[in-house]
Amino acid sequence: MNIGFIGLGGMGQPMAEHLLAAGHTLTVWARRPASADFLLERGARWAESPAAMARACEIVCTNVTGSADVESLAAQLITALKPGSVHLDFSTIAPQAARELSRRYAEKGVDFVDAPVSGGTAGARAATLAIMWGGKSALAERLDPLFACLGKTIVHAGASGAGQVAKACNQLVMVAAIEATAEAARLAAAAGVDFAKVRQALQGGSAGSRVLEFFGAKMAARDFAPGVVARLHHKDFVMVMAEATRQGVPLPVGATVMQQLDGLMAAGWGTEDTSRLLCVLERARPAHLI
């Protein structure tokens, strides 16, 4: 297939590489052209603009930061994409933004598919991502072979926006687990117990999780170099809470985690790892210890 790809960051580049390796004709465009060099050397084609890419491709993939970035690209793609083509967006954006983009594209006979992913750069490189997508189920036939190049768990969550709702749930559960792990690490340290041992015990029981494996290890080692930079989790969480407000549901733990992420950002740790949530707790020293 003729596939376009915009957004060649830590996630996008290995994903685009997998599509190229699977034999697809890959066209790329990037704001900073140097970020495309790696793929161009491996046979990808260069498009002069997103619109030029849209004219050449039946599926245009995007993997950028937030709603505004996708909307800005969509404004350039929508007039150039042919009826029957697909804008396949892997970014994490607001469910409502995905629903609205889908409606706007539908007027042109183009499908917009929200297909956010989970699994981080390691999952992108290993092609073991979880992909949760929203859009017409009839599109599965065309999209499943692409998804199979990128991930291991492929779930059609429902209509447009459903993929982003699933991703919102993913970020809610994941970052809440990071915060709970940080609170456990803080409690263990205050009680004089080595958190590395606690983590090892927990991983063997009912509290075991991927978050405890990855973020728990980073907290135990006090290694705050990112994985995913915390400001992206903060950005995602703002969308989680906005969707909750839109749907009229209370998320008490979600709201508390939002506060702690705000504290992390205020401390200037937005470009470090989200395991810095531990340090937000450490800053709040009770009066009798100061």
Added chain:
Amino acid sequence: MNIGFIGLGGMGQPMAEHLLAAGHTLTVWARRPASADFLLERGARWAESPAAMARACEIVCTNVTGSADVESLAAQLITALKPGSVHLDFSTIAPQAARELSRRYAEKGVDFVDAPVSGGTAGARAATLAIMWGGKSALAERLDPLFACLGKTIVHAGASGAGQVAKACNQLVMVAAIEATAEAARLAAAAGVDFAKVRQALQGGSAGSRVLEFFGAKMAARDFAPGVVARLHHKDFVMVMAEATRQGVPLPVGATVMQQLDGLMAAGWGTEDTSRLLCVLERARPAHLI
């Protein structure tokens, strides 16, 4: 070894059975003698009282509900246990209660070991529990062969009380994950997305966990029959928050989860599964939907 066991509930009975099957001489006592029948039929001996058991055994195990239950048994055991013997407590009790029991026993030359477990009745039956213990490290030589009959992950967390601190961390992380999963299920439902699909997607990515596997499935199926009854998680969480106050550390997500567990208890769901936290969220309907 001559081992005593008190507390033959859903966890204790299979644990005692594994010790018996491993060839140890097992002596049991129970408030309701009928609960010992299963083990007596398989060769266990009956003690007329906890004190009689203490006189006959070099290690007395207990697996009861809370701090008060262990303290009440300890009051009967302490005068009868010989110097050099061990009271090995698998219950989940307050770290501070474990520290104090250890001090009191030490005056008699007896070791008190806190060894709470994680993994539920399924883990107890399969002998795959995580066991996190606190006490003198020199005891490992005598205790490790027993632990090996019961669990797969054995961690010496530190001095007396450290096992209970690890268990407090375990309950904090686990119940926070149940609450976050409930919030995700509520958000998905409100947004018209099938939570069973969301859960499947999440389990394949960075948010994957044992809680999502077990409690997520129960929420998706709206099956609120217990696993562990919620009032036990509530009881454990009261101890988590008490230890946090004692150590002077803030647990913002912990405090929020405590509130939701209080809501669950107030709704009369204490004898059902903790996945009922979903229903606590469902009760809080925003004004514009009522």
